[in-house]
Structures are given as structure tokens and as C-alpha cells.
Amino acid sequence: MRIELAVNGIECVGDVEGRTLLSGFLRDGLGLTGTHVGCDxxxxxxxxxxxxxxxxxxxxxxxxxxxxxxxxxxxxxxAADGTLNAIQQAFQDHHGLQCGFCTPGMVMSAxxxxxxxxxxxxxxxxxxxxxxxxxxxxxxxIVRAILAASGQDVSAIAAE
Amino acid sequence: xxxxxxxxxxxxRREDVRFLSGTGNYTDDINRPGQAYVHFLRSDVAHGRLxxxxxxxxxxxxxxxxxxxxxxxxGVGSIPCGWQVTDRFGEPMQEPTHPVLAQGKVRHVGDxxxxxxxxxxxxARDAAEAIEVEIEELPAVVDMKAALADGATKVHEDxxxxxxxxxxxxxxxxxxxxxxIKGAAHVTVLDLVNQRMVAxxxxxRVAVGDYDRGTGDHTLYTTSQNPHxxxxxxxxxxxxxxxxxxxxxxxxxxxxxxxKIFHYAEEAFCTFAAKAxxxxxxxxxxxxxxxxxxxxxxxxxxxxxxxxxxDNNFVAxxxxxxxxxxxxxxxxxxxxxxYLHGTLMAGNYxxxxxxVNVRAVFTNTVPxxxxxxxxxxxxxxxxxxxxxxxxxxxxxxxxxxxxxNFVTEFPYATPVAVEYDTGDYNAxxxxxxxxxxxxxxxxxxxxxxxxxxxxxxxxxxxxxxxxLAPSNLAGQLGARAGLYESATVRVNATGGxxxxxxxxxxxxxxETAFPQVVAEMIGIPEDMIEIVHGDTAKxxxxxxxxxxxxxxxxxxxxxRATEKIINKAKKIAAHLLEAAEADIELKExxxxxxGTDKSVAWGDVTLAAYVPHNYPLDxxxxxxxxxxxxxxxxxxxPAGAYGCEVEVDxxxxxxxxxxxxxxxxxxxxxxxxxxxxxxxGGIGQGIGQALLEHCVYDEDxxxxxxxxxxxxxxxxxxxxFYAVDHxxxxxxxxxxxxxxxxxxxxxxxxxxxxxxAVIDALQSGGKDVTHIDMPLxxxxxxxxxxx
Ligand code: FES
Ligand code: FES
Numbered sequence: 001m002r003i004e005l006a007v008n009g010i011e012c013v014g015d016v017e018g019r020t021l022l023s024g025f026l027r028d029g030l031g032l033t034g035t036h037v038g039c040d041x042x043x044x045x046x047x048x049x050x051x052x053x054x055x056x057x058x059x060x061x062x063x064x065x066x067x068x069x070x071x072x073x074x075x076x077x078x079a080a081d082g083t084l085n086a087i088q089q090a091f092q093d094h095h096g097l098q099c100g101f102c103t104p105g106m107v108m109s110a111x112x113x114x115x116x117x118x119x120x121x122x123x124x125x126x127x128x129x130x131x132x133x134x135x136x137x138x139x140x141x142i143v144r145a146i147l148a149a150s151g152q153d154v155s156a157i158a159a160e
Numbered sequence: 161x162x163x164x165x166x167x168x169x170x171x172x173r174r175e176d177v178r179f180l181s182g183t184g185n186y187t188d189d190i191n192r193p194g195q196a197y198v199h200f201l202r203s204d205v206a207h208g209r210l211x212x213x214x215x216x217x218x219x220x221x222x223x224x225x226x227x228x229x230x231x232x233x234x235g236v237g238s239i240p241c242g243w244q245v246t247d248r249f250g251e252p253m254q255e256p257t258h259p260v261l262a263q264g265k266v267r268h269v270g271d272x273x274x275x276x277x278x279x280x281x282x283x284a285r286d287a288a289e290a291i292e293v294e295i296e297e298l299p300a301v302v303d304m305k306a307a308l309a310d311g312a313t314k315v316h317e318d319x320x321x322x323x324x325x326x327x328x329x330x331x332x333x334x335x336x337x338x339x340x341i342k343g344a345a346h347v348t349v350l351d352l353v354n355q356r357m358v359a360x361x362x363x364x365r366v367a368v369g370d371y372d373r374g375t376g377d378h379t380l381y382t383t384s385q386n387p388h389x390x391x392x393x394x395x396x397x398x399x400x401x402x403x404x405x406x407x408x409x410x411x412x413x414x415x416x417x418x419x420k421i422f423h424y425a426e427e428a429f430c431t432f433a434a435k436a437x438x439x440x441x442x443x444x445x446x447x448x449x450x451x452x453x454x455x456x457x458x459x460x461x462x463x464x465x466x467x468x469x470x471d472n473n474f475v476a477x478x479x480x481x482x483x484x485x486x487x488x489x490x491x492x493x494x495x496x497x498x499y500l501h502g503t504l505m506a507g508n509y510x511x512x513x514x515x516v517n518v519r520a521v522f523t524n525t526v527p528x529x530x531x532x533x534x535x536x537x538x539x540x541x542x543x544x545x546x547x548x549x550x551x552x553x554x555x556x557x558x559x560x561x562x563x564x565n566f567v568t569e570f571p572y573a574t575p576v577a578v579e580y581d582t583g584d585y586n587a588x589x590x591x592x593x594x595x596x597x598x599x600x601x602x603x604x605x606x607x608x609x610x611x612x613x614x615x616x617x618x619x620x621x622x623x624x625x626x627x628l629a630p631s632n633l634a635g636q637l638g639a640r641a642g643l644y645e646s647a648t649v650r651v652n653a654t655g656g657x658x659x660x661x662x663x664x665x666x667x668x669x670x671e672t673a674f675p676q677v678v679a680e681m682i683g684i685p686e687d688m689i690e691i692v693h694g695d696t697a698k699x700x701x702x703x704x705x706x707x708x709x710x711x712x713x714x715x716x717x718x719x720r721a722t723e724k725i726i727n728k729a730k731k732i733a734a735h736l737l738e739a740a741e742a743d744i745e746l747k748e749x750x751x752x753x754x755g756t757d758k759s760v761a762w763g764d765v766t767l768a769a770y771v772p773h774n775y776p777l778d779x780x781x782x783x784x785x786x787x788x789x790x791x792x793x794x795x796x797x798p799a800g801a802y803g804c805e806v807e808v809d810x811x812x813x814x815x816x817x818x819x820x821x822x823x824x825x826x827x828x829x830x831x832x833x834x835x836x837x838x839x840x841g842g843i844g845q846g847i848g849q850a851l852l853e854h855c856v857y858d859e860d861x862x863x864x865x866x867x868x869x870x871x872x873x874x875x876x877x878x879x880x881f882y883a884v885d886h887x888x889x890x891x892x893x894x895x896x897x898x899x900x901x902x903x904x905x906x907x908x909x910x911x912x913x914x915x916x917a918v919i920d921a922l923q924s925g926g927k928d929v930t931h932i933d934m935p936l937x938x939x940x941x942x943x944x945x946x947x
Contacts, residue, residue, distance in 0.1 A: 019282070033189035034182015036414070038362045039447035043868035046362060074182035088180040092172055095837045099667030100179025101362040101414025107180065126877035133868070135362050135415050136667045138844025138906070139876040141837060157881055 003067040007032065008076025016063040022056075023047045025063035026073060034074040034104050038133070045132030048105040048112075049073045055112035057131070074104035077111070087111055087149045094154070096145035098136035105132050110146045119150050162832075166680035167897075170833035173672040174687075175665070184412040187366035187383045192440035195368065196225050198430065199284035200443070201274040201291050202452065203266035206524040206861020207301065207313070210264055211294030213274055218290035223283030226437050227291070228275045228429070230263035236432065239425055240397040241489040242389075244638040245498050245520075248328030253520070255324075256316040258488040260398065260425045260432070266295065267315055267487035268524050269863050270452025275429055277437055281444075300524040300861030304461060304482040307521050315487055315522040324485050324494065324520035329502035329576060337515035340476035344467030348550035353933045354538045356459035356484065356855040358871060359531045361666075363414025364445040365454065369430030373438060377405055380431045384410040385420045385664050386704020389641065391696050393423040393491065399432055403696075406431075410694040413666035417845070418530035419454045420666065421706045422491035426453070451866045456855055457531020459484035460497060464542040466550050467513075474565045476513035477505060479542060483520045486527035493529040494520060499637050500535030500625075500707075506574035507543045508585045508621045508799055509565040514575045524861040530706065532845055532907040536624040544620035544912035548919070549930055558916070559619055563589060570890075578625060580797045582890040585621060588823040592619065592801035595883045596821035601805065604818075605924065614808040615818070616921025622802065622909040625795035626901030627712035627892075644791035645709070646701040647717035649725050651784035653770035655684070655763035659721075660692045662702015663714030667841075668903065669834045670710060674718055676830050677897065681722050683748040684762055700787060708901030711830060712796050712892065719896045720788035728784060732765045735776040796892045796900040800824035804913035808921040813942025815851055815918055821883040822909060827891045827900035835902045839884045842906015848874035849907075850914035854935050872935070 003014045007030060014029050026032045026049070035058055038046035047058040050072040077085050084092065087110050097103040106129070113120060113128045120128065125146050126139070134142060148154045163169040178184050215227040239258040246252055262273050274291050278284035301307045301315055307322040315322055328334055341347055368381040378401055384390050387408040394408075395401040413420060426443050433441045445453065460483050467476040483497030502516035551558035566585040573579045593599070601617050608615035628634065631642040648660040659678060663670060675689035692698050705714070726746055733751035734741040743754045752759035768775055769784040805819040822839055829835050852872035856864040865871040891898030911934060918936050922929045922944060929944045 017282075027189075028191075032182070033186070034184070036186070036363070037188075038364065039868050041447065041867045041869050043873075044362060044447070074180075078181050082181070084177070084180055091180055092176040095173065095833050097173075097176055097179055098669070098837060098841060099361070099363065099413065099415040100175070100184050101186065103179050104182050122881075123877075126875075129876035133362060133873050133875065135360055135417070135845070135873070136841045137837060138840035138842070138847075138874075138882065139879055140840040140844075140882055143876060143881070 001064060003063060005066050005068065006070045008073060014063065018062070018064060020063045021059055022061040022063045022066050023058040026058060032073050032075050036101055036104055038101065043133065045105040045109060046102050048108040048132070050108060050112065055109055074107060077107060090145040090149035094141050094145040094148055096137065096142045102132060102134040106134065106142055110149065113146065114150055119152065122147065165686055166676055167830050169676060169831065171672050171676055171686060171831055173669045175669065175671045186363060186412045186414055187368065187381050188444050190368055190381050190411065192368060192370050195440035195442050196277045196279060196437060197281045197284050198275050198277050198433065198441050198443045199281065199288045200272040201288040203262065203269060203271040203273055205266065205295055205297050206269050207298040208266050208295035209298060210262055210266060210273065211296065214292040215274065218276065218287040221283065221287040221290055223279035224287045225277040225279065228261060228433060229273070230259055230261040233260045236260060237398040237400065239423060239428065240393050241494065242393065242491045242640050243495040244640065245325050245327055245494040246638060247325040248331045253325035253494055254319045255489060256319055260428045268526050269861060270526060271487065272425060277433055277441055302523055302525065302857050302859055302861050304484055304521045304523060307523050308519065315524055322522040324522055327498045327518045329516040333513065333515050333575065337476050337478050337513045340513040341465060341467045341478055344475050345470040346468045346554060348466045348546055348553055349463065350546045350549050350931060351463050352542065352545060352931060354458045354460040354462065354541055355934050356528065357457040357531055357849060357853055358451060358855050359417040359419035359454060359457055360873060361415030361417055361420065364447055364450045365420065365424065365426065366444045367427045367430040368440060368442045369434035370440040371434040371438065377407065378431055378435065379407045379409065380427055381409045381411065382427050383413050383420050385413065385416040385666060385706055386702065387664065387694055387696050388662060388702040389704050390423050390427060394428050394431065398428045407697045410664055416666045417532040418457065418534055418706060421704065422455050422529055448867055451871065452526055452863055455490040455527050455529035456486065457528060458538060459528050460538045462542050464546045466546045468550060472554060472556060472561060472564060474509050474511040477511050479505060479516050481518045483518055484525065484528050485520050485522055486525045487522065488527050490527040490529035493527060495638070496530050496535045501539050503576050503578045504536050504539040504623065504625060505543065505576050507540065508567060508623050510567045512575060516576065525857055532842065533904040534707070536904065537908045537911065540622045540908050541912050545915060545931065548916045559589065562621055578795060581794060581893045583797060583799050583825060584888060584890050585799060587888040588799065588825050589801040591823035591885055591888050592803050592821055595823060595885050596803040596819065598803065604805065608807050614810055614921040614925040616806050616808065616917040616919065616924060618804045618913045618916025618920055620802055620909065620912040620916060621799065622905065623797055623799040624904060624908050626708035626798055627792050627796040628707040628709050629795055630793060631791050641703065643703055644789050645703055645714040645717045646787065646789045647714065647721045648700055648785065648787040649718065649721040651725060651766050653767050655688060655766045657689045658692055659689060659718055660699040661714050661718060662699055662704065663710040664694050664705040668705065668710060669831065673711065673831045673834055674715065677715055677718060678722050681726065682762065683746065708903035711897065711899050712895055712901045713790060713792055715897055715899065716895045717788050717790035720790050721786045724786035724788060725784060728780060729765050731776060731780055732768050733760050736760050736765065736768060736774065793894040796827065796895065798824060798826050798900040798902065798905050800905060800909055802909040802913040804917040806914065806917040806921055808918060808941060810925060810945055813938035813945060815936055815941060817847060817880050817914065820880060822906065823888060824886045824902065824905050825888045825890055826886050826902045827889055828898040829886060829889065830899065835886055836884050838902045839906040840882055842904060843882050843910045844874055844879055845907045846910025847879055847914060850911040850934050850936060852878065852935050
């Protein structure tokens, strides 16, 4: 079945099966392999993208359901010249990633959080990340990075 | 002032840019032209005799390229085990065969029976459902004690029993330890379980096999921590492919934690099938499949006895452990409960008599192998729990009891065969008391109690052995591989360097940290240095990354190769400067003649090496590239003190981690930011083990915790910010960087702190609870409170 959608601002056309997941379409159909798949029970959040501005686990949505939508993925977050956006930069500055596998989902979830709550508390960040698993960082530097990206001073939270 | 580059600087990670932009290159991102996809039909019973596997209907389904069964792998090698343990009677362990696809029997839920190669994943999966398999179900062997009982069903009928080995360490000390315990003033006994864990790197395993008929070259892309080891194990033992015809690539890998060390059947299958169907063959594990096919970790059942004299000095330790091997021997499985566990049983303490007995057992469960820490967390947990219990029984302060028994003089030879080179356990304990504000604990307890909560404090120490290992020693202990590391440093004409390392980065930040070392040695910017890893075609040799060995062993190889580069470059510089080689000094990227202002820049020397117009051609060859193999002289011994404060809700049994502090001695530090991150991640996993995670089988061998719905992974709101410190540094004495390794400490040091804290909380509430097995779920804690 044919779908038309905008991905990172670019109009795309796809031919998908009814059972094709949005995550699969992004990865295999469009070659946007930044969106990761870490589970099959919609628990890990490695696959989070934005659909019409809302954070969605792309493994829980059929590609068909994205027909006519505007989808944002990790590949569309940096500026055209490659400059990282504020959240991406905070993740690098505060060592919010190690293996990088959870990272695209973390960045996309963080962006959604800061959109609805521009200055979250530590507890709010931790609660919001309920659907994003990271096995590497123990979450310490992810939470710091998101607080820092919101403009809050994290220097009092031990870095080293 | 913190440095801004070189050794000791918190250089930002260069690899982050691609990971943050979605342009990493993980194995599942790799697609080969014309590739087909494989789906494995896996056993849904734990133990059964395989009858006919009828693939006729499935083979006729749309898109099916070919279906493979165990019969296709007759004459192909068994998945090998890389470590042979000798039992306490001097006999080799029992070692079963492990076919790529099941032959004759299935032995655990998830054991692959058949593999469908098809045009798409969906078609492969659909066809697999149409395969008809006759299985005569056999009784499942799940419980380790039952597995060892007389007349127990055997997992492997060609072995004499389900006992892999009965290992005693050190066997000659068995009687003297018994005597020391008999004569002791006090003996504390603790029975405990170190539960089965699933490593769960966020990236599931993937394998892509590729074969070129024109050249006869095989390529395997795989999610591995050690591609050269896979090349050797799979090439030499399973498929009979010589190393020069087999390339193994492990590109960006999304976490490993041990479970991506091992050689897996799926890797051999994709390599084999790619040739058989003459197309690339790709397998991507689903998470559900990962739970039943990734090697699991831990799964020990232990009795530990700690004997003390009348002055509370430790006089003897005796342990008796059952260790689950699962259905087959995974690559390093036999070494984990034996040498990686028994050698650490002295901990940070000078106990003169120690004897460790381990019986490794086959069961109808997924194979068990190294998981972050591998044997050392099990040793630490037993020891640090029994010390806490002894302190309570004796009515002494648990920190004081530890301090009293600390090893304080180095080098120290333990009664379990290792020699600690350096350490200062009082210093890390002092540091912990400070960063954890232990003095403020009574006030915080009062505040918790005012809210109706119980508050507990748990402290423990740990020591671990990293930097595996002197090859000759490992060989004596049964390793079937060397444990050196290699590095090649290639200097280009214009002065930039490429460092090819056998270590593999899957989150550790080698691409950033290793250049810091080389930049420091030569005095050039870090961005002139590039790290290449994870490809047997690019890196000459490697033993890979596990056991916190990358910097201590791989980094040392890089130092040695760079030293060779510098030595040769000095010869060239001496020629250019018309000076004696002995007078040449290298500082900040320039060679100068000592005591003069004559100098020549790094780039001029490297250019001369490749444009040797003015060059000592009679003495040395052109070019500037060197290789070094570094084989360590000893293990390294990171150590530290960890502290945890919990609140327990007596109404629900829920445990909340209020504070977690870690004071580690990692020796010298190259990148403090990365080191802290390693500790954070380890603590996260340790808290996960202590409170949440548990891989559970029912008595029929069905895997009950087979997805993230049932296996509780730690999430952001399960953990606090951690206070970590690694300023107490006693540099390692035998490697050139003085480093010890930091990758596993957090996972080793944290579970006992959490459990000690919960027991302390319950005791403060007047409950005489001495132990609860992990995970300390609300149900278990509530039961202990109300039992
Ligand atoms: S892949 Fe979507 S939640 Fe795990
Ligand atoms: S950085 Fe590896 S899973 Fe989060």
C-alpha cells in the first residue's frame, strides 16, 4: 500500500505492507537507521520518533498510520551543517551516552519532555523517562544532560 | 587545573557525534546486496528427543530460499568452549558437544531446531511456523541440586552425569581450612543465592554472513566484543575456514556486558548458510529471542563460612557453591565460577586459610557465562554479606571489622593464588565515609523514621582482578587462548596517526581515550590520532574487550607500539639534526637536541620517513609503522568501598535507594569523565540485580521472565544520582600506564551495599532478619518484615 509522509521535512513516498511497523519503514524503507529497535514489547524506547509533534514509539505504530503525517527522527535533529542541537550537545557535554544504542530514543523523548515542561525537576525527568531503557549509563548523566539542556545548572551534581 | 587534553583530561567523546546524529553503524544497519533473512525455529520445550523435522510444507511457502536442520551440520564442528577446568581429582571437566542446530535432542527452551532462509524476515518467520517437528518431551532438569541427585535425568546422555566439574581451590588446603574452622572462636554461616541475570545490552545480537564465490572469502558482520576471537573459534573449530579467508567485522556495538564475548551458533549459521545459498544471510535477534539465546549470567547457590578468632581476626573462609552452566558450555563459562571467582575470595582481607569448592552443573536452561564482573561479583557478594552478618553476630561495627582485617602491606600474596600489587583499602574507606557523609546518617535515619519509613546503611568493599591476564598463567589454568593484546600504530607522512587496536569499544569510549594516551606521549593534538578497531581485516590481531582489560592490556600495547615509533622517529630526527640519537628529546611534538635550540617538528620527521631523500637509509628502513603485542605480567587489582542508604516502606516492602556512593581506586586515570560513566553504569546494573532483575524458570524449564514485561530492568526512576570518586589512586606497578581498569567495579561493588542496607533497615525496625535473597522485591521484603 502506498503512503505519503514528510520525514524530517522531506516528502517521502513508500510502499508498505499492512503489518509494516513505522520503525521498520524508517529503517528498511528509508534507510534512516538512527531509529533503533531494542525490544518487541514496546518497553525500551530506543525507537522513539515524533509524529505530528508527539513522541511515539515507532515500533507500536504501523507505517500506514503515519500516512499524511509529519515525522521527525534523530537524523533531523542537528542543523543542516551538522551542528548538534541543544539537547544533543548536552548529551555530549555531560557524557549522557555510552554505546549510543538507546540514545536516539533518549534524545527524542527529552525533546518532547522539554517541549511540554521546559524546566523539569530531576524527579520529573526520571518519571518521564519511564519508557526509555538505557543499560550503559545508570541514567545519571542522561538526567544531568536533560536538566542541563533545559538551562538548569547541574554543576552541583557530581560529574566525576 | 584539570587538563584539557592528554592523560587525565575529560575529553569529550568524539564517537558521540555520530551516535547523537543517528549515523552510527550498528550491525543491524548493515545490509548486503541480495541478502536473504533467516529465522530460527526454536524449541519451546526444555528437554526432548527430536524425531522427524518435516520441512516439506514450509519449503513450498512463498519466498523460502532454503531450510536447514541439524542434519545439514553433520560433519561441521561443535561450538567450542574456550576454557578447560581441571577438577579437584585432576580430571578434565565434562565437555558436551554443542551443535549449531540441534541434533538428536533439544536441551533448553530456545535451542534452535531449524533455520529458514527466505527473501524477507516475515516470509522466513511464516515458513518456520509451517515446519513440523516431532519432539518426545523428556523430564526437564532445572534445579541444580536435583540435577546432581542419583538417577537424575541427564542433559547429555553421553556424559556420566550432570556434573561438569567439582573444583577445589586450593585443593591441597582443604584439610587445613577445615581444621582452622574447627578451631575458631566464632564461625558465621550464610546461605545465599546469586540469582540468574540476563545481560540485556540494549542492542540485540545480529549476524550477517557474506560469501564471495569468486575469491572464496567469507565475511561475518556480528555484534561482538572480540571479532578476532570469533574468527579463531568459528573458523578453526566450527567451520574449518582458515583465518586468511575469514573476515569478522564488529562495527558499532550497542553494549555487551559480557554476553557479546561468546561465539554463538547464529554466527556460525549465517557464515555457513551464506556459502550454501550463495547469498548474504542476515539474522537480527528480537528481544524475546535474546532472552532465550543470549548467554545468561550469575546463577550461583552458595554456602559461605567465615571463621574468626577471639579478637575478631578472620582466620578462615570456606565456600561451597553450585554454579549453573545451563545446557551447553558457552565460550568462557567454566572459568567464571572457578578461576574468576575463587581467586577473589580473599577480598580486601588478610585471611590466612581459604578453600573454595565449586560444582558446575548442567541443566535444561540457557547457557550461563560471563556477565559484567563475571565471578567477581559472586565472590564479593558472599564475602561482604557474610562479614556484615558476622559483625551483627559479634556486635561490632561492620566498618571497623573490615578495617581491622584489611590487607595493608603490598605486594600481598593471597591463599587463593593471586598477588595484589598495590592498594590502600583504608584510604578508599576514608573517602567513602566522607563522600557518603556517613556521619550524617543517624540524622537522616531519624528523618525517615519520622515519616514512618525504615532507613538502612550498607557498606562494603570489593577487590577485583582485571586486565586478563598473563598468557602463561591463563594457559596453566585451562585457557585455550593467549590473553595479550596487540596494537599497530601507523604514522602517515603528514604526521597523523592511525592506531589499530585489538580492543573493541562498545560504549567504553576507546576512540576518545586511546588518542589521549598517544597524544600525551608524542605531544600532539588528540585529533591527529584515529582509532581503528572491530575488523579483523584492519587490525592484525586482538583478544577483545572484557574483564576491564582494554586500557590495562590494550592501552599498554598501544604504549609499547608508540614507544617503538618514537624510538625510530628519534633516529630520523638525529639524522636530520646531525646530532647523536642519545641527545634527542621529544617534547610537545618536536624533537630537539638536548641543551641546544636546534629542533625539528614531528611532521618534518614523519615526512622524512616517507620521502627519505635525507634519511639514514643505511641504518633504518623508510616508513613509520610499528606493532606491539603486550602480555601482562599480572592481573590488576582495582578496589574500593561502596555505601548505600535505603528507605524501606514497612507498609509495602518497597525499597528506595536514597544515596549511593562509590570510592574506587583504579590507579591512574586517562579520562575521568569516562571512568565515572563506567562506574555509574555498573552501579545501575548492580542496583538492578539487588532490587529488580531475576531470570526465572519454572520447574518444567519454561522461561517465565522472557521479555521486558516480566524481567524488571532498572529505569531512570529506580536509581538516584550517584556520588563517585576515584581520587584514591595507587597506580598499578606492572603496566606502563599504571592503570587498573574500571569497567566492572560498579556492578561488582554495588549489590552487597544495597542488601546490607536493607538488612540494616529491617534490623533497625526490630526485625531479626539476617538475609534476603536478591532481588529484594517489595514482596520479599514485606514477607521478611511480616514473617
Ligand atoms: S523498540 Fe520500540 S519500545 Fe522497544
Ligand atoms: S548508552 Fe548504551 S544503552 Fe544507553
